Amino acid sequence: MTSLSLMAPAKLNLFLHINAQRADGYHELETLFTFLEFGDELTFSCTEHDKVEIIGDTGDIPLEDNLIYKAALALRPFRRAETGILVSLSKKLPMGGGVGGGSSDAATTLLAINQLWQCHLSLQELAEIGLKLGADVPVFVNGKTALAQGVGEKLTAVKLPQRWFCVVFPSVHVSTGAIFTHPDLPRNTAKLTSDWQLANTSNDCEALVKKLYPEVEKTLVWLLKYGPSRMTGTGACCFVELDSADAAQRVLSSLPSYWQGFVAPSTNISPAHTQLDSWLKMQK
Numbered sequence: 353m354t355s356l357s358l359m360a361p362a363k364l365n366l367f368l369h370i371n372a373q374r375a376d377g378y379h380e381l382e383t384l385f386t387f388l389e390f391g392d393e394l395t396f397s398c399t400e401h402d403k404v405e406i407i408g409d410t411g412d413i414p415l416e417d418n419l420i421y422k423a424a425l426a427l428r429p430f431r432r433a434e435t436g437i438l439v440s441l442s443k444k445l446p447m448g449g450g451v452g453g454g455s456s457d458a459a460t461t462l463l464a465i466n467q468l469w470q471c472h473l474s475l476q477e478l479a480e481i482g483l484k485l486g487a488d489v490p491v492f493v494n495g496k497t498a499l500a501q502g503v504g505e506k507l508t509a510v511k512l513p514q515r516w517f518c519v520v521f522p523s524v525h526v527s528t529g530a531i532f533t534h535p536d537l538p539r540n541t542a543k544l545t546s547d548w549q550l551a552n553t554s555n556d557c558e559a560l561v562k563k564l565y566p567e568v569e570k571t572l573v574w575l576l577k578y579g580p581s582r583m584t585g586t587g588a589c590c591f592v593e594l595d596s597a598d599a600a601q602r603v604l605s606s607l608p609s610y611w612q613g614f615v616a617p618s619t620n621i622s623p624a625h626t627q628l629d630s631w632l633k634m635q636k
């Protein structure tokens with residue numbers, strides 16, 4: 353039985369600016385995505401029956417709503433073999449936490465099944481399929497640290513120095529849709545010129561989320577004692593940027609027990625891509 357194990361890494365939005373709202377309600381953004389060497393773990397195995405199955409940490413998400421299932425179905429028209437797929441999911445990322453776990457699971461599924469079903473689709477084609485599943489799927493499919501514009505689909509790869517992060521999940525769930533439809537969300541930040549330093553940018557969702565969810569504000573106040581800190585995406589996870597693994601580990605070890613967190617270094621290439629390249633080399 354052919355199988356393939358790949359990570360679905362977390363992402364951070366190092367900043368997130370909202371420039372405008374489009375006629376269809378979606379927002380024009382500028383956001384800097386980086387990947388972390390930490391994420392969900394997925395194993396894909398070809399099966400003889402013609403089904404898409406997911407086992408493991410599926411939580412309370414019905415099969416048909418799982419982005420892994422949706423991604424697999426989207427590739428079905430392209431498969432060259434009449435095989436099904438069994439996906440074993442080990443979930444490490446909080447769902448709906450702003451670290452992109454669902455989108456990353458979808459992208460990793462597209463990358464893996466493209467190989468196992470011999471669909472022969474390019475990254476560009478997979479990213480276009482992925483965009484229909486969620487605004488963040490294309491960046492995970494492309495797998496490079498990137499400045500994203502448009503609704504997140506116009507990507508410019510950038511190289512950033514590796515940094516360490518401690519990411520904290522404040523145990524509250526923030527609905528992306530609710531933030532983007534809130535009247536108090538700022539929507540008119542000027543487009544970037546050139547300076548992308550953390551100090552000169554912001555997350556335009558942060559003030560509103562802090563107001564609606566005091567636990568997020570409390571988390572940021574706590575993290576700011578250790579270094580430059582910010583919320584990722586539409587929350588609720590927040591991160592602090594640090595110089596070393598030791599410094600990040602020290603923050604994690606003093607984390608109050610009512611919050612969860614993890615530490616990881618950033619990487620310019622998604623671990624899903626690094627692992628897929630190694631697997632492809634082994635197949636030769």
Ligand SMILES: C[C@@](CO)(OP(=O)(O)O)[C@H](O)COP(=O)(O)OP(=O)(O)OC[C@H]1O[C@@H](n2ccc(N)nc2=O)[C@H](O)[C@@H]1O
Nearest residue numbers: 365377378379450486487488503504528529532585586587
């Ligand atoms: C804004 C980001 C930044 O990373 O937030 P997080 O989800 O990571 O927190 C993402 O692009 C989100 O991507 P994703 O979570 O895939 O969003 P989608 O499912 O495509 O959209 C959820 C809802 O968010 C709103 N939405 C999303 C993206 C966008 N550029 N403009 C929007 O207005 C829409 O109301 C949409 O119905």
Ligand SMILES: Nc1ncnc2c1ncn2[C@@H]1O[C@H](COP(=O)(O)OP(=O)(O)O)[C@@H](O)[C@H]1O
Nearest residue numbers: 417418419447448449450451452453454455457
């Ligand atoms: N495999 C999956 N993992 C996580 N969330 C999923 C998955 N499939 C569907 N979802 C749904 O997608 C939503 C957004 O997930 P996620 O990408 O983790 O959030 P965010 O974009 O805020 O980081 C979740 O609230 C969940 O209901």
